[in-house]
Structures are given as C-alpha cells and as structure tokens.
Amino acid sequence: MAFAHTTVLLNEAIDALVLDPAGTYVDGTFGRGGHSRLLLTRLAPAGRLFAFDKDPEAIAAATTGDAAITDPRFTICHASFAQMRDELAERGVERVDGVLLDLGVSSPQIDDPARGFSFRFDGPLDMRMDPTRGESAADFLARADERQITQVVRDYGEERFAASISKAIVARRTSGNPVRTTAELAQLVARSVKSREPGQDPATRTFQALRIHVNAELEELEQGLSAGLALLAPAGRLAVISFHSLEDRIVKTFIAHESREEIDRRAPFAPPTRELRLKPLARIKPSEAEISANPRSRSAVLRVAERLEA
Structure with a gap:
C-alpha cells in the first residue's frame, strides 16, 4: 500500500539553501524525496546532491519503481545524517554548499499501522525509523x-x-x-x-x-548539526525544519552558539578563543495557505544560517 507525503516548506527551504547551482548539497532526511527532487531541478550539470535516510522504505522510494531517481548527480546513502561527514569522506567529498535537515516523522511512517508511530491506528508498537536495527x-x-x-x-x-x-x-x-x-x-x-x-x-x-x-533523535540532531557545520564551505547554507519545541530549541541554541565569539575573560584583549562560524539568516513558518492544505505543517519552523569564512 502506498502512503502519500506532502513536503513541508518545500520552496522556502530550497530557495534558502541553493545559492550555487553547480555546488554540492546534502538532503539529510530524504523521506519520499520532496526536497531532493525540487533541489535537483535547481542544479546545474556540475551540481551534486547526496541524500541520507535511515528508513529502508525511503531508500526503496529513491531507488526502485516508477518514482526512482536516476539522475547521475544524485546519490542516496542508507545512513543517519549524523554520519554524513564520514559517509561523504568515503566518497571523496570534504566540503558542501548546503545542508538540509527536515526533522520528525514522514506521513508514510505515521500512516502505516505496521510502523507503530501513531495512536490513530492499531499496530505493533515499533516506532523505529530503521526497523532492521x-x-x-x-x-x-x-x-x-x-x-x-x-x-x-x-x-x-x-x-x-x-x-x-x-x-x-x-x-x-x-x-x-x-x-x-x-x-x-x-x-x-x-x-x-x-x-x-x-x-x-x-x-x-x-x-x-x-x-x-x-531513535535517539535529539542526540543524532546534535551530531548532525556539528557534522553539517564541519562540512559547509564558506557562504554555504544550513537549513533545518523542526516540528516540536525540543528539536527547535536544539537548532536555535546551536546556531546562536556558533554565531558568537568566545572570549577568554582572563585576557579580554586577546584574540577570541573561538571565531564566529555561522550567521543566522531567517526563521520561517508555513503560510496560512500551506497550513490549510496540510495541517501537519502547522508546527513547523525553518531556521536558516550561513557559514562564515573559516
């Protein structure tokens, strides 16, 4: 049985992320590929997109059937976005121009009783993003x-x-x-x-x-934010969509921390012990039209930040 998914803040996220069409980008949460598919339409022939997902069904959606992505610029990895730095290093990629994380659970996961994510349907109490692990x-x-x-x-x-x-x-x-x-x-x-x-x-x-x-979601989010920042080239963008306050608090705190210098109070005139690494750019909520069309989007928050010169 096929379960539909409506991608939240689709255009807003891709508009904020893609500055260089010939760049290299990461979609850390492929899901059913809404963001990845639009992102590919914005890329030049030299552009590249690496997607990640822990869910085997998401990997299957990207690689099999009529909706499979056959674009040679696209690579999907069956792994958590927390592992993106190591996974990309194995493929010879050390810098990217944008990292997108769309957090939470996709509609196909929620709506499938066999996955056990929702109290609206009776099914086994599983809840694992990757039911094989x-x-x-x-x-x-x-x-x-x-x-x-x-x-x-x-x-x-x-x-x-x-x-x-x-x-x-x-x-x-x-x-x-x-x-x-x-x-x-x-x-x-x-x-x-x-x-x-x-x-x-x-x-x-x-x-x-x-x-x-x-799913160790909050721990993986902290690891993924650090990995994404380490991968970003100067002027590269970090875009994160959160759906509840615990996630958004972590993202907000991370961006705020990385957008402040740290000064040794014992030597206030010495150079900062840590330089600024991010510049906050935007906090975006779904429009009323999007919320009306997709009520599950109502709690979403997109935060965007830009990597400063290393």
Whole structure:
C-alpha cells in the first residue's frame, strides 16, 4: 500500500539553501524525496546532491519503481545524517554548499499501522525509523524500570503525568500482559492522564517521547548539526525544519552558539578563543495557505544560517 507525503516548506527551504547551482548539497532526511527532487531541478550539470535516510522504505522510494531517481548527480546513502561527514569522506567529498535537515516523522511512517508511530491506528508498537536495527518501543517498555520510563516520557514528551503513565506500564507488565501494540498503549495512557489540552489526544506526548528515545533523535540532531557545520564551505547554507519545541530549541541554541565569539575573560584583549562560524539568516513558518492544505505543517519552523569564512 502506498502512503502519500506532502513536503513541508518545500520552496522556502530550497530557495534558502541553493545559492550555487553547480555546488554540492546534502538532503539529510530524504523521506519520499520532496526536497531532493525540487533541489535537483535547481542544479546545474556540475551540481551534486547526496541524500541520507535511515528508513529502508525511503531508500526503496529513491531507488526502485516508477518514482526512482536516476539522475547521475544524485546519490542516496542508507545512513543517519549524523554520519554524513564520514559517509561523504568515503566518497571523496570534504566540503558542501548546503545542508538540509527536515526533522520528525514522514506521513508514510505515521500512516502505516505496521510502523507503530501513531495512536490513530492499531499496530505493533515499533516506532523505529530503521526497523532492521535497534530496540523497538515495545521492547524498551518490556525491560525498562519505572524510573527510566518516567524519565523518557517526562523529558522527551514534556508530559506532566509521566510518573502515573510509567507506573501503569510497569504494573501491566508485572501482571504478565506487557504493552505490545499502539492501541494498548494509547488506552493505558488515556486512563493515566487526568487532563489534556483541548483537541490533543492524551497519548500524543507519550508517543512523541518514545519515538524520540527509540531513535535517539535529539542526540543524532546534535551530531548532525556539528557534522553539517564541519562540512559547509564558506557562504554555504544550513537549513533545518523542526516540528516540536525540543528539536527547535536544539537548532536555535546551536546556531546562536556558533554565531558568537568566545572570549577568554582572563585576557579580554586577546584574540577570541573561538571565531564566529555561522550567521543566522531567517526563521520561517508555513503560510496560512500551506497550513490549510496540510495541517501537519502547522508546527513547523525553518531556521536558516550561513557559514562564515573559516
């Protein structure tokens, strides 16, 4: 079954990213290729695009079927964007002119019950971006103690009822009936959460937290930002689309940190101990028209920064 995906902030991201049509670019989150496909239309014959994705289904979307990308300027890598620097070094690429990261989960992942990302459909509680590697959400809940589950749900979901939720998960497991499906988890959370913001399902924050933990999303984001900055040539652009406050906070903090000099306070007239490396350029939100056409875009934020001279 095919699942459709609408790329968020498509033109805004590519407009901000591509300055040199003959340059080399990275799409760190290929998904179903919306950004990559538009980016390729902006490139000159000498341009190159390297895409990354952990999801085998995304790799298949790029390489097989009628929608496969056969453009010789395009290369896709089955790897996390956190590994982009090493992956590109193996291909002889040391500098790029732009790095794009479109964070979060794609619609095909959310809408496929077999992937276990959504409480809207009953399916196995998996949540892995790459289901061939690592521990599923169900496996984590089957082994973690109450303190560990509380910490994940509280820190990654910003859920104030994290302790009640984790206690219920462990109690159910102790009774010999561990949580194994999305419907089971959603029902358990609904019984544990005393109140919720209007219009938000009680399970929203818990599902977000488990997905972030299972995929080490925040750790990989920090690694990917550092790798992208190290790869960027002077005047190269970094463009990152975030969908929740934890991601956006990391991106905002990273850009702010790299756009400030560090001075040794013991020697205030000495040269800075670290030079400016980034210049913040823009913070862009979806238009009302885009939000109306694609409600999933409403929380998106695109931040753009430019690499300064090394």
